[in-house]
Amino acid sequence: MTAAQPTAAMSGRYQRAYTIAVLFLVAGWHLAGAGGQLLHNRPAYSSFAFQCAMWLVMALAIIAGAVLVLRGEPGWLPAWAVAVTALAASTAAAAASPASQMLAVNWAWGSAGWIGVLVLLRRPFAELACFLAAEALATLGVQVWDGLNRADLAGFLAVLAWSTGAQVAIAMGVRALDIAARQADAAMRSEHAARDRAATAEIIRAARHARWLTLQESAVPLIAELAAGTADPGDAQVRIRCAVQAARLRRLLAEGDEVPGSLVHELHASADVAERRGVAVEIETAGVLPQVPGPARRVITDAAIAILTAARSRTRITLAAVTAGIAVSFVADTGASVGLPAAADGVAIEQQQDGRMLWAEARWNSP
Amino acid sequence: MEQPVTVAIIEDHPVVTEGVASWIQSDPAQRVRLVQTARDLTGLRAAPPADVVILDLELSGELVITQIPGLAAAGYRVVAFSGHSDPEIVMETLDNGAYAYVSKEEGRDHLVEAVLAAAADRPYVTRSQARAMLADQRPARPALSEQERQALLLWFQGMSKASVGRRMSISENTVRQYISRARAKYAATGRTAPSKDALLARAIEDGVIRPGDVTPYKSFARAETDHPSLSAPDR
Numbered sequence: 001m002t003a004a005q006p007t008a009a010m011s012g013r014y015q016r017a018y019t020i021a022v023l024f025l026v027a028g029w030h031l032a033g034a035g036g037q038l039l040h041n042r043p044a045y046s047s048f049a050f051q052c053a054m055w056l057v058m059a060l061a062i063i064a065g066a067v068l069v070l071r072g073e074p075g076w077l078p079a080w081a082v083a084v085t086a087l088a089a090s091t092a093a094a095a096a097s098p099a100s101q102m103l104a105v106n107w108a109w110g111s112a113g114w115i116g117v118l119v120l121l122r123r124p125f126a127e128l129a130c131f132l133a134a135e136a137l138a139t140l141g142v143q144v145w146d147g148l149n150r151a152d153l154a155g156f157l158a159v160l161a162w163s164t165g166a167q168v169a170i171a172m173g174v175r176a177l178d179i180a181a182r183q184a185d186a187a188m189r190s191e192h193a194a195r196d197r198a199a200t201a202e203i204i205r206a207a208r209h210a211r212w213l214t215l216q217e218s219a220v221p222l223i224a225e226l227a228a229g230t231a232d233p234g235d236a237q238v239r240i241r242c243a244v245q246a247a248r249l250r251r252l253l254a255e256g257d258e259v260p261g262s263l264v265h266e267l268h269a270s271a272d273v274a275e276r277r278g279v280a281v282e283i284e285t286a287g288v289l290p291q292v293p294g295p296a297r298r299v300i301t302d303a304a305i306a307i308l309t310a311a312r313s314r315t316r317i318t319l320a321a322v323t324a325g326i327a328v329s330f331v332a333d334t335g336a337s338v339g340l341p342a343a344a345d346g347v348a349i350e351q352q353q354d355g356r357m358l359w360a361e362a363r364w365n366s367p
Numbered sequence: 368m369e370q371p372v373t374v375a376i377i378e379d380h381p382v383v384t385e386g387v388a389s390w391i392q393s394d395p396a397q398r399v400r401l402v403q404t405a406r407d408l409t410g411l412r413a414a415p416p417a418d419v420v421i422l423d424l425e426l427s428g429e430l431v432i433t434q435i436p437g438l439a440a441a442g443y444r445v446v447a448f449s450g451h452s453d454p455e456i457v458m459e460t461l462d463n464g465a466y467a468y469v470s471k472e473e474g475r476d477h478l479v480e481a482v483l484a485a486a487a488d489r490p491y492v493t494r495s496q497a498r499a500m501l502a503d504q505r506p507a508r509p510a511l512s513e514q515e516r517q518a519l520l521l522w523f524q525g526m527s528k529a530s531v532g533r534r535m536s537i538s539e540n541t542v543r544q545y546i547s548r549a550r551a552k553y554a555a556t557g558r559t560a561p562s563k564d565a566l567l568a569r570a571i572e573d574g575v576i577r578p579g580d581v582t583p584y585k586s587f588a589r590a591e592t593d594h595p596s597l598s599a600p601d602r
Binding site: 282284286287288316318320321322327329331352354357359361 | 452454472494498501502504520521523524525526527529530533534
């Protein structure tokens, strides 16, 4: 049993078209081919009414099969219910035909086979093969029952060859077209994915370049001074500058990560260096936080880095949704006020020193 | 000296129970006395009587928030103590009639104070509670004044109440008033509980809130039917 596979829109449309083509073929055969034969051989049947009834049963089976296949890929139970109905009707019609002329006046064999093709088209091929074999065996069984002679057997094989052969050919053809449609679809999707990848790569490249520029103006001079020996690692000021640059590097790395709520993520990254220094950092949020644009986020995280670098043992960072924006606050035991970035990019910063504790708040209002 | 407040702890982890007991012990004035510990709600006994129940909200992996109204109806003052700090859980706990919500991180600094406040029917607002109030977007939430919101925000941010006062240019006592008033407004909304009525009545008695300040949100049908005499509790 195959599960219905999710097919993309395009291959789905093609497959539906093939289904409809097969449906027309089956209905056309039953109406013109089988129906015509039935009317033409009218006098030969012992009960014309019974043959007509079987023809109607098979017409109903075609309608049921059409509904099934147009709704999607049918499950094995409804598909086989329709197929077995067709098989039974065709066998009954054959059995009710005059013994000597059975093959000549048999209209039902072809129709039953086509109904099988219709409903089993997109099920494993072995199912269709089984059905067609059962159909052939049933017809042969009727002939054996009637008394088989050599000419009958030759006729049987001829009908089997052309009727079942055509049915198998159509089933295989549709299968091949299905595969082609799926391949076309996959190709189209991979082309889309390639275009998306190229666009993403361009965005990443631009972000990397921006980061490189940022490092040029902050970290690189410090490293140069350290290398040249003009900055002394024993100097507390130099150590603070190093801590700030380390935190900025972490933030730069975090800025590239695609994480929802990126401001919180970047603050965590900024806090990382302070935490390694033994500062306990808690970060809490209140309410549904708005998206803060990149430049404003950088002002806020710069303030965070300055405070975290100055904190002695603990810092509490909170982000709260406020009317039309966000309030990011810091409470830290810095012991003294801290040089914070100037208001920019829609972010206003305030601080208040209270004994050893510093409170600072960066407020961003959406424009 | 006043009689110490008696307290029972319902907590399924013995190590947490011991931690809470040690916080109670380390209170210099010994204002709280632990009289009972139980590992689940069925273990709580009527004697010796406990003024306040410290309830872990998650017992054997199950949230027991819905048991709070039963405890409140039986006359217990419940202080919730929980590892959760999800604002929705905080709000539901308060709505069910808990006096205060203390997250496990806040325990050391706030649990004893929250127990003492609950014993006196007074509000106590932890930072996790302030956070939940600030984040509250339910249509039935009470209307907080700008000053109350600002005091809650600064308190949530981690300032001491004295610092909040300096920041807002008001006295520390006024800061307490604003925060307590916000809490009392919450006691006036949602479902009824004897604990919430007691909290509200005490707030009115203390002058934290005036009866006219607690008109519940009109569109909230349940609040209307639950509080027929909200604006004048006669206790």
